[in-house]
Amino acid sequence: MPSPTRRTVLALGALAGALLAAGCTEDHRDADRADRPDPDLPLRLRAVAATDRLLTDYDAVIAGPGADRAAALRELRADVEEHRAALAAGLPAPSPSGPTPSSATASAMSATSATAAPAAGVAALAAAERRTAAERLADLEAASPALARLLASVAASGALHVRALGDPGPIAPPAPTATAPGASAPGVSASASAPVSPSAAPTGAPPTGAAPAGSAGGSASGHPAPLPTGAVAALQAALSAEHAAVYGYGVVGARTPAGPQRDAARAGYAAHQARRDALQRELDGAGATPTAAAAGYRLPFAVSDAAGAGQLAAHIETQLTAVWADAVAGTGGALRQTAATALRETALRAAQWGADLSALPGLPEQDAADGAGTTPGTSASASG
Template identity: 45%
Template sequence: MQPPSRRTFLALGLLTTLTACTGGSTDHPADPTPPRDPDTPARLRAIGAADLLLGAYDTLLTAPGAQTALLRPLRDDTARHRATLAQDLPTSSPSSPSPTGTPATGTPTRSLPTLAELAALERRTAEARLDGLSEVTPPLARLLASIAASNALHAAALGDRTPVTTPDNRDASGPTAAVAAVPSLQAALSAEHAAVYGYGMVGAHLPDDPQRTDARTTHAAHQAQRDAWQRLLTAASAAPTPAAGGYQLPFPVTSPADATKLAIHLETRLTTVYADLAGTISAPYRHHAATALRETTLRAHHWGAPTTPFPGIPT
């Protein structure tokens, strides 16, 4: 899927080798051996990380006084991550775990983890998801970026406020990759131009209280992200697309409730933009898209958007 163009994004709510193996009789050649899926090693690593999380969740869920209301939805998300990662793998690969809460096979459960330890594990998993992101196929890059954003959201829900770090692959890019990335970078820049405008409207309709402070902080974050895309485009010898003169909002904004609804809309739409970007941008730049997806997922949740196990990927 190509990332939404400037026009498409605004229309959504903001204006503007195979080697044959032979044997036996030459009259009856053997069937060609299918090539190994290049994503299989990455999928298996990601499944192993999900197993560790599932084991920790299951151990805590069976403990006396377990915070089931908090842990169960996060555990269910993790089970869905694993099932999706395991989909279409060879039958000899690990199968999906039971959704009933049975600890994942091989997961160490000799000691009871704390919520803080589980939160830290979710954060470290979010970071690890993006290792080698430039080496997988675009569909898996999109999926891993989305799951990493979900892991970061889980860590925050469990109380971990440590910033998630992202691998920096800038040195891996060359002139060819930079040129190939320009259309995707321009689309991301256009999305942030629209978000900056939208947050100007959000802040203007919120009372002078912590919500307005949040809007100002988020407005500044989108300005910083806009500037980051502009720097990448300049480094790629491309002229950044300027902002439009104005943008049409998806609905009238006349009250604080409307302003909050608009903030949710802006961030939710950006999760889709950045999940798609992670699967379409040139490989060395995928970590930029994954980082942007994670941050907009956390902001969407902050404003009250419903959570999803796959941020930015329609169910």
Template identity: 50%
Template structure:
């Protein structure tokens, strides 16, 4: 096995990703989670954020209605409702308090919500967030993609099938003001190369995973996910070539984050790889120009669903690892 380069370790998440390795406020994951304008004047993203808050409030009210009569399902619904409340807090951060409608506090009288109707509403909310993906500035695009992914995970927990998920087509609504062109294909090349390196590592990692799984459904799933990562790797290579860049080649070998000796450690590796990739793709959403964000948002969603499949814990903000503190300061009008 050849000596491992820094890129080799980076792709497997053994050192801090280049997109988050500085200590400046702009690279603090919490700054990206709560992307409110800290300067004077209105934030051009506020209309999109208010739309996202409204959709989240509808979801919160539905959870409150369901919880009022949940009974044995309370343990299932409460964590999902808590995640949704965190989504609202992050979306509302920095907006003048007078501009944000109050959060729902009492259950609506109708309709009665079941896990199935809540799953459908989670998917609807995810699609609403993705619709604005191309009309906002990069930090909010990253947050919207992450929250939409969390909505999709909630739908899966509630029993929604995984083969028919919301797709981020991102046509901006007629009233939306397009975000300034803060990134171009050229400036996003490092993030694309990082995503390609991570996919090279994932393909290698799944080879290890499959070799330690029994010949059963788990190995079949590993083969399916291995092929998905090969396809995503090839897609990034084609895009980089189209942009006039030379795709980063795969390394000669990769250092695993821990020893893989049996089926439990193999599934742990698969969960690790997919979880690390969610961070790569959340960062890529912010790095890419608006027309290319849907591909990164889709990759973020798919990796989060695969991580969930392998038993990784779900988080309120997939791909954004820092916890979200309760906002205490709002921007002045």
């Protein structure tokens, strides 16, 4: 890994400034939509039903043998309660008389309501977490930008829970039933929750020279396939943050002695290089000019030893969870799945470096309380 030779170093603003600005919805559009059915309602109902099922699984395991793990399981359960609150925000309150659910409600809840017995042990609980996260990923494409951002964050938290429960198995959505003509199938890395290995390819990153999942790649006539303006802005913001992350990991590696921590630094450096390169190819294939690396970066705090290097790596990854959560909202289709994969992977690396992530990685606390907040806009800023 190259040592940093520039006098300027990583700036917090280079990552935080890459976040997409929250968009505002015009009042008259809100009024127009007030009488329309909420297209996210079936997805929210299904997610809430699945989350209730997961809470039941936690209760069954906590009440069973192995009380030594009960405290840790309660902490994970508290995260799941936060997921439920965010997913249920804005749902119509049930009538005190308990009316029969509508057909849409019944259909949305039927897939998660009924069959298996509660999880009987920690391994079964990890499998339930993985299954629930995969279901949230399967709903990404049909969700509104704001709900997709929330679902991807819930799935990222589920990946963290799976790891905490001792299961390194992958988090992946079910195979799509149909793919739009000319589009790649949504790409989710099977290694999304695998431990970082210095000898392995970067987690979830395409091999060098390969187009990323959902790549525009140009049309059959050889002309670039354009992306929506909002998707381009989201990818450019992510690219700016990945440029900064690559430089930041250069600092991490330079301040870390040989050993497992430096191996993890090398793996993180390679993963962010691959993400950066994939984003550049994606934008270039769509006819957009990829954002260049800034002329200089500044560290958010002094890094003089291995402890400081680890804190910097945790800081970088935590900042990137917000960048990639916004990219989920700003894109669609296979690109949305790719952004959700990046969100999960950066959350897992943040946890590996000791970051204390919230129950909803990448979402500001107020957005989480509001059920995903507003849809990110298309503007982005950068600082150097």
